[in-house]
Amino acid sequence: MLDEIDRGLVQALHIDGRAPFSRIGAVLGVSTQTVARRYRRLCAQASLRVVGLAEPRHAGRVQWLVRLTAGPHTAQDLAHALARRSDTSWVRLASGGTEILAVIQTPADASDGHALLLHDIPRTAGITAVSAHCLLHTYLGGPTAWRGRAGALSERQRRQLEPRRDESAESRPLADADHSLLTALAHDGRASHADLAAATGWSPATVARRLADLQASGALFFDVDMNDTLLGATAQALLWMSVAPAHLDRVAHTLAGHDELAFVAATTGPTNLVAQALCPDPGALHDYLTRRLGALDAIRTLESAPVLRTVKAAGPSAGPAASLPRGASPGRRPAR
Template structure:
């Protein structure tokens, strides 16, 4: 549920949390030039409302969860939501949407190589309600919640909040790393609440507060763990949600990818194999803005075919289940 009144300050606070989800309220207040008490009150209300939550996500590739796939599913009309909920609850699922159009569910999933045939050919296909299944391996993530900038803060404000170098690529496709018991416990604690104190995290992991701080800083600085502000985009003034599937001439794929990265409306985008080369989740202020994006953006001249759908329901985002599924 969103706060009763979403103000411009609310949007600026959320944008600040998107840069550093663990930033103290006083640091956010200083960056935005707003009184500490006001930021603390409004920021706390946003977190308590569930409109924004701070959650850690480990790099799935480097922590051995396997390779990424975008899975689209067609379902029997009467069971679309129930089928989508079943997919969302699977441990392999990072994000799951119910959308309009011929494929009513979309999921971003991670699966190790040894389980891919079992998952895609047997388990998902046998899910009650699924009538058709398409699996598109992800070649590269163009945009994720970690790198999305909705353009709300000035460059100076963003720089005042940033910790370390900005993350430009996530996840990183490299050799897996091994997390020990303490690091896994810290990750679980941060996944539940990314703003937990180091004292709380230390108790969960059985280490001192200082050790917890040092380990969390190391996990974040290497990009193995990222803290994501999982945001209801309506709070940011972006209530229109759409999913785009783009078929692009191969020489122009990177050009379109670059244009999508630069757009404040593109919340998520992936370069994939299959019939379409790019899948993108866009969030906009109005349907007129969506119409302009689909017909007037310069990158559309490189698009041979486009399928667009409204996102009707978000069942899971960055491994966080919707409240209706918890």
């Protein structure tokens, strides 16, 4: 388990993944050396990694939450193949290891940008069922950290770490020249200006200016990949809910205020609200489902899919990209 300094460091990195250790130390009331030592230990023991991510709307991307069912002998291979693709994130094995959940990003304005959804996945051997749910609106997640990671710092400490924002720049799209920078940041959000300059062909000064602009406009945010069991979250589940449209926004805002949830989004499909629950143990998850969610009458149906393992989190996986195995599979149903 992590102590208060570790938790403060994790929250600080989520607020600004590139904040200097000296500034984090000043906010936490410890030395720069202590912050650096704790950071290295968390990287080694908690698989901590800071990743810089493009906000999908600024990047002209649409996110899809895809559920795949496969035979137990092929599900892990499929999950790892999906994890090695650059257009996927949050690849998880759930429901006894036979269900794969993944977030897939596609271009918002390209008619041929859905190859994985329309061509690769339907032709993949071993898949017995597919459903794809477009993420219409995210109420919790992305730039907003799970409260299990966000309770260590005071409001004053948070303000000291927050990067400068320019609300007038909210609508500025990303430029083509930003892609190399964002690709490098997705692998290492704390890469030095010199390393980012080498990846982009820009000067370090240009890199510094563009980073500041992207953060100020909200086009770039930072996430922290780590083992959340060290924060006490040993029971994880994806929750698929059906809510009457008239009540969807109200219910989603209510769920976004629940400490047990790390992600809440409205989706297309028969279940129009999805959430990720992180709880200390199965008993706590049961209490959450039956008491807090059970008290919301507007939730008409609820399906829970326990997450067994996260194969890929927000950042890219190591290793070369993999093609999905091709071929027909007896009994495979087409995507709808």
